[in-house]
Amino acid sequence: MKLLILFVVNLTFFSFYHSVVFGDDFKRDYVNLAKLTPEEEKTVIKLAYECGLKEPVYRISTHNMYPSPFKGIRIEGHEKIDGRQVTTQILSVSKSDWLEPEAKPRKGQIRIGNFWAGKPYTQKKTILNVKGKKYRANSIQGLSPEECETILGSFLGAKFKLGPNVKAKEKLLKQIDWTKPSGFYKRGDSISVGFLHKSKDSGFFDLQIVKMDRDITIQEIFQAIP
Incomplete structure (x- = not known):
């Protein structure tokens, strides 16, 4: 035994x-x-x-x-x-x-x-909850997680407006993976949100936005290409 x-x-x-x-x-x-x-x-x-x-x-x-x-x-x-x-x-x-x-x-x-x-190094992320699903943000500065969830929810639901400088770059929006936010940043009245490209190793996008209550307008979009 x-x-x-x-x-x-x-x-x-x-x-x-x-x-x-x-x-x-x-x-x-x-x-x-x-x-x-x-x-x-x-x-x-x-x-x-x-x-x-x-x-x-x-x-x-x-x-x-x-x-x-x-x-x-x-x-x-x-x-x-x-x-x-x-x-x-x-x-x-x-x-x-x-x-x-x-x-x-x-x-x-x-x-x-x-x-x-x-x-090895330690990577830290913050969980954001939107409509029962969890997403991970690499960095949050100047905003609360709840504010980030509201912003992310607007992007996931395609509930945003385009500023005049962005309409000519509208095709770039189709390349953004809205499920992969890289960061949310607020400095004064300026808010920027980062998202990864849909294709692996293809860089990321930085969106400059204006938020009025729950209305979000993308004022500028920048693409970082490796």
């Missing part, structure tokens, strides 16, 4: 270890020409823990480093949620054959095979 219990405990531990370390339970988000093999995934997960990632790996993604031809890797730990605040450990990983030939680890970085990284 004791032998059976010991076997079950060991099997449970092995299953947990395999799931966390070797990536049976994480999400993948790879761009074309930057996909990791299962063996490479094991390597970068091991690297993440050696670099100090405290949470189990939740997602491994790759991205283009425009305008260069290089590519990078991003590893995310599981989120910690406290009310509206969400914190996530993020680790940026380099792969030698996805960078310039002379690229190499900096002092203090850890290398395993073709991969290297420094220390």
Whole structure:
């Protein structure tokens, strides 16, 4: 009986270890020409823990480093949620054959095979609730979360007006991912809201708006292209 219990405990531990370390339970988000093999995934997960990632790996993604031809890797730990605040450990990983030939680890970085990284950093976001759905904003300054929810709700519902300077750029609105707000900022009477592009790694948009009660007018739109 004791032998059976010991076997079950060991099997449970092995299953947990395999799931966390070797990536049976994480999400993948790879761009074309930057996909990791299962063996490479094991390597970068091991690297993440050696670099100090405290949470189990939740997602491994790759991205283009425009305008260069290089590519990078991003590893995310599981989120910690406290009310509206969400914190996530993020680790940026380099792969030698996805960078310039002379690229190499900096002092203090850890290398395993073709991969290297420094220390993970903590990313903080704020949860916004609009009509029963949750959205995450990277940064909020000068506004309350409730005010941001009202603004976001107007954009999600396409309930906004266009100022004279924006009508000529109206086609840009079709490229905005309204479900991915990057930030809300208020300085004096000036309010700006950022949203990501619908296409991955294609930059973001900054909207200068005027808010009168619940009416929102976009006065200017700027596009940041990598």
